Amino acid sequence: MTITQLPKDAARGATDDYLRSRWDDDIAARMDPVERLIYRSNLLGADARITNTGGGNTSSKIAAKDPITGDPVRVLWVKGSGGDLRTATRANFASLYLDQVLGLRDAYARYPQRGAKTPAEDAMVDMYPYTTFGRNPTVSSIDTPLHAFVPNAHVDHMHPVAVIALATAEDGPRLTQEIYGGDVIWTAWQRPGFELGLELERIVRDCPNAKGAILGQHGLINWADGDRECYELTLDLIRRAHEFLDACPNSAPDFGGARVKPVDSAKRDRVLVELLPWLRGKVSAEKRQIATVETRDEVVEFVSSVDAPRLAEVGTSCPDHFLRTKIKPLYVDWNPQRDGVDALRAKLDAGLDKYRSDYAAYYAACKRHDSPPIRLSWPSVILIPGVGMVAFGKSKSESRVTAEFYNAAIGVMRGAERASRYRALDRQEAFDIEYWLLEEAKLKRMPPERALDRQVVVDVGAGSGIGRALVSRLVAEGATVAAVDRNGESAIATASAVEAKVGAGIGVAGTGVSGAGPVIGLQADMTDRDSVRAMLDSITLAYGGVDHVVVTAGYYPNPNEQGEVADAEWAKAFAINVTGPYVVADEAYRIWKAQGLNGSLVITTSVNAVVPKAGSFAYDTSKAAANHLVRELAVAFAPLVRVNGIAPATVLEGSSMFPRERVLASLAKYGLPHDTAESTEALRDRLAQFYAQRTLTGEPVTLESQVQAIALFLTDHFSKTTGAIINIDGGLSAAFLR
Numbered sequence: 001m002t003i004t005q006l007p008k009d010a011a012r013g014a015t016d017d018y019l020r021s022r023w024d025d026d027i028a029a030r031m032d033p034v035e036r037l038i039y040r041s042n043l044l045g046a047d048a049r050i051t052n053t054g055g056g057n058t059s060s061k062i063a064a065k066d067p068i069t070g071d072p073v074r075v076l077w078v079k080g081s082g083g084d085l086r087t088a089t090r091a092n093f094a095s096l097y098l099d100q101v102l103g104l105r106d107a108y109a110r111y112p113q114r115g116a117k118t119p120a121e122d123a124m125v126d127m128y129p130y131t132t133f134g135r136n137p138t139v140s141s142i143d144t145p146l147h148a149f150v151p152n153a154h155v156d157h158m159h160p161v162a163v164i165a166l167a168t169a170e171d172g173p174r175l176t177q178e179i180y181g182g183d184v185i186w187t188a189w190q191r192p193g194f195e196l197g198l199e200l201e202r203i204v205r206d207c208p209n210a211k212g213a214i215l216g217q218h219g220l221i222n223w224a225d226g227d228r229e230c231y232e233l234t235l236d237l238i239r240r241a242h243e244f245l246d247a248c249p250n251s252a253p254d255f256g257g258a259r260v261k262p263v264d265s266a267k268r269d270r271v272l273v274e275l276l277p278w279l280r281g282k283v284s285a286e287k288r289q290i291a292t293v294e295t296r297d298e299v300v301e302f303v304s305s306v307d308a309p310r311l312a313e314v315g316t317s318c319p320d321h322f323l324r325t326k327i328k329p330l331y332v333d334w335n336p337q338r339d340g341v342d343a344l345r346a347k348l349d350a351g352l353d354k355y356r357s358d359y360a361a362y363y364a365a366c367k368r369h370d371s372p373p374i375r376l377s378w379p380s381v382i383l384i385p386g387v388g389m390v391a392f393g394k395s396k397s398e399s400r401v402t403a404e405f406y407n408a409a410i411g412v413m414r415g416a417e418r419a420s421r422y423r424a425l426d427r428q429e430a431f432d433i434e435y436w437l438l439e440e441a442k443l444k445r446m447p448p449e450r451a452l453d454r455q456v457v458v459d460v461g462a463g464s465g466i467g468r469a470l471v472s473r474l475v476a477e478g479a480t481v482a483a484v485d486r487n488g489e490s491a492i493a494t495a496s497a498v499e500a501k502v503g504a505g506i507g508v509a510g511t512g513v514s515g516a517g518p519v520i521g522l523q524a525d526m527t528d529r530d531s532v533r534a535m536l537d538s539i540t541l542a543y544g545g546v547d548h549v550v551v552t553a554g555y556y557p558n559p560n561e562q563g564e565v566a567d568a569e570w571a572k573a574f575a576i577n578v579t580g581p582y583v584v585a586d587e588a589y590r591i592w593k594a595q596g597l598n599g600s601l602v603i604t605t606s607v608n609a610v611v612p613k614a615g616s617f618a619y620d621t622s623k624a625a626a627n628h629l630v631r632e633l634a635v636a637f638a639p640l641v642r643v644n645g646i647a648p649a650t651v652l653e654g655s656s657m658f659p660r661e662r663v664l665a666s667l668a669k670y671g672l673p674h675d676t677a678e679s680t681e682a683l684r685d686r687l688a689q690f691y692a693q694r695t696l697t698g699e700p701v702t703l704e705s706q707v708q709a710i711a712l713f714l715t716d717h718f719s720k721t722t723g724a725i726i727n728i729d730g731g732l733s734a735a736f737l738r
């Protein structure tokens with residue numbers, strides 16, 4: 001393996017490829033200087049090996065005209081706080097009067113007590129807004145002085161895997177000298193801030209030939225007078241580190257070789273399916289988490305290695321990494337060839353306890369008088385020998401990025417251990433970053449959580465009608481959703497349409513981390529237990545478990561021309577409307593039990609369950625059974641899972657149960673006009689209006705009204721309600737439950 005985790009024989013080509021300049025002068029020539037900075041940033045951010053998601057920053061010092069005086073001024077455009085370089089736009093860049101930022105050195109010098117981590121240093125962060133050029137609301141990052149105090153026009157600060165390997169190597173200073181000569185200068189770890197900016201200013205003054213610096217335990221920063229030159233210098237400096245580490249004579253295999261053999265993919269999935277709901281339940285004790293499983297060869301090689309226990313305990317280094325991965329992952333000492341899943345669970349149980357007490361001890365040992373209170377002490381990365389890594393986060397994209405970061409950390413350790421010995425950041429320094437008041441302020445600025453954040457919802461029947469409309473609604477409320485349908489293509493179409501709207505979340509392209517976004521589309525036949533089980537297994541592997549299940553799928557058996565329902569149609573109505581929801585519930589209950597977290601189930605029934613109608617008795621009878629299924633399951637699943645029903649009256653909008661012929665037949669039945677040349681939509685609309693005027697509210701029954709009710713049932717608003725059926729029918733007195 002090369003340190004960036006590519007097959008050895010592909011190393012040269014692949015290295016050249018990810019570090020190949022993608023700069024196009026024709027494109028750049030059409031851009032203004034700020035657009036060129038954004039262009040450069042997007043190019044650099046496109047590969048996780050160059051910088052991690054949300055990590056690193058770039059800047060340009062650009063001449064402008066002061067809007068008031070008309071005088072020429074120098075403006076520092078620098079990537080602000082938050083956002084990702086890969087997708088950065090102008091809105092991600094702060095713009096500051098450079099001379100005013102430089103003037104802050106005088107303000108800083110007036111503080112009697114200065115230095116890293118002093119109140120004086122943090123006070124400078126509050127000064128940046130006063131130097132804003134052009135009413136730009138973007139918040140400056142704490143890295144701003146790293147860019148301001150380097151005199152060159154363009155500065156890139158990246159977190160490249162290959163360079164962090166040097167930055168975390170025990171003899172990093174010597175390696176830096178050996179690889180770069182005087183081109184790159186070593187600086188010992190220092191928390192990003194004003195002092196580090198001043199240190200870089202000193203380096204540039206003392207070493208006028210230097211093009212960059214390695215920030216110990218952290219990353220790379222380099223500078224140039226041209227923007228293309230700066231971009232290509234960044235690539236070149238990473239390449240030199242990469243090639244050096246790849247060429248390191250490794251007489252011993254990486255990570256001391258294998259301690260256990262990796263398991264095959266079938267066994268791996270079995271282990272994970274059995275383990276994950278339980279594990280998710282444990283780490284979700286205070287707040288629910290969504291999982292990402294990572295089983296790439298490089299990860300499995302690491303977790304199965306001799307050195308994994310030692311290196312896992314050492315922890316991660318780059319501040320960006322450990323803010324997500326926590327100071328260390330949880331490694332479980334398990335031998336898949338010798339021990340079963342029960343043993344794994346027992347070891348994990350003990351491991352989690354130990355992890356939490358270690359974390360509490362770390363907090364107690366390192367806390368300062370004004371430190372924020374201790375945060376959740378569950379691990380966010382769990383390493384299982386032979387199997388891979390499980391990462392947890394508050395959303396799918398969060399856990400996926402955490403997995404990406406630990407992946408990068410594995411690359412870092414591989415490189416550092418090849419060239420020297422890997423060293424993590426000092427624990428007190430790590431603590432001072434993790435519990436930095438500025439970091440706490442950033443967390444406090446996060447938007448409040450939505451009603452279904454952290455929740456996994458399975459929507460069976462998502463290919464059309466209520467089920468399809470429900471997916472967008474759930475995602476908008478924060479849910480992570482599995483869109484399931486008997487018609488797999490329509491399930492995938494629903495999932496893709498929603499994902500295209502909301503995006504797959506941060507950190508997808510270029511990270512190489514496998515796994516889904518906030519929505520997946522899956523095929524399953526809910527009348528077939530094996531198919532349902534396979535579907536739930538896929539969801540478990542994608543997200544770690546399940547919180548809510550909604551069954552919106554239904555079947556309306558069409559009578560023949562004489563108004564009779566064939567036996568097979570009768571059976572099909574019961575299979576889909578009653579047996580299906582039962583099988584789904586029964587299989588999901590295994591997951592709910594293993595998780596031990598409260599959940600809920602909503603089954604869509606129908607007002608027809610209590611309103612007999614000529615010609616639809618197969619449908620009506622099956623829905624009556626579905627109503628009672630709700631009540632039976634509510635009793636059976638209490639107190640863990642609430643079970644409720646939604647009983648819609650005819651929803652025509654987008655329903656697969658109302659094909660054109662059925663709409664025409666109904667219009668004919670009620671003596672309403674039905675010109676066969678009219679569009680299906682217009683015909684449906686007329687029928688819906690007709691139904692509406694028969695209701696107590698006079699309102700047509702829309703998809704949105706169903707979807708809203710279902711989503712509410714899943715939330716805490718209904719935490720005291722189970723076994724209930726709510727009609728969403730515009731008000732039909734004949735359908736009142738008695």
Ligand SMILES: [Zn+2]
Binds near residue numbers: 159218219
């Ligand atoms: Zn950084």
